[in-house]
Amino acid sequence: MPDVSDxxxxxxxxxxxxxxxxTNSxxxxxxxxxxxxxxLADHWDTQEYVDVINGSYSSEEWLYQDVYILKNEDMVDRFVEVLMIDSVxxxxxxxxxRIEIPGLDQAWVTERLECIAVKGTTISIFTHPFDSPEGMREALEVVAEKWGK
Structure with a gap:
């Protein structure tokens, strides 16, 4: 996995x-x-594990992500529904x-662990132990910024 997303x-x-x-513990x-x-799509499947050290305290952070760029825009809504149904x-x-995130066509959040971003035919589902709903919103804003470039 690269140090900078490619x-x-x-x-x-x-x-x-x-x-x-x-590595995953x-x-x-x-x-x-x-x-x-x-x-039907280009697909990126990622998993990342990082040891975060804060003084004498250490924790493992992780992020799973699937990104799809669909070949047909007519498939977007159904594909998002399938991702929701098939969530971990x-x-x-x-x-x-559903929440509003500037720069995204659709953004969806769950109570804590999963969220979905949609812009055009690009769709991503994230699984991460977000600290709060605001943490999910911030992650979706990062995606909106990245996809807006």
Whole structure:
């Protein structure tokens, strides 16, 4: 995984979470980004793990992200619905609330762990232990800025 994003995905450092890259303490997997293409979409799958040291306290921060650039704009709404239904932590589309983020066409948040950003045919779903709904909003604003460039 690069130190600076080379695709439409963000990194923990983009969310002002700095630390040393590490492996997942649960399963031993390392940080990575995989990119692939299909007839329907370009796709980036990322997972990042960082050890954050604050004085004598250490914590592991993590971010999972899937970014899709669909080939057909008619698929966007249905694709977002499928991502909501297939979420790791959310149970259904009803667990998502739409919010307004300048620069995004759609933005959806759950109570704590997942959010979705949409701009044109670009869609991203994030899974991260956000501290608050405001933390999700800030992450979505970072994505809006990145995708607006």
């Amino acid at each position: 695709g439409p995905y963000i990194l923990l450092s983009d969310l002002d979470i700095e630390g040393k890259r590490t 649960v399963n031993g997997e390392g940080s990575m980004v995989k990119a692939n293409q299909s007839m 932590f959310a149970q259904s589309t009803e667990d998502y609330t």
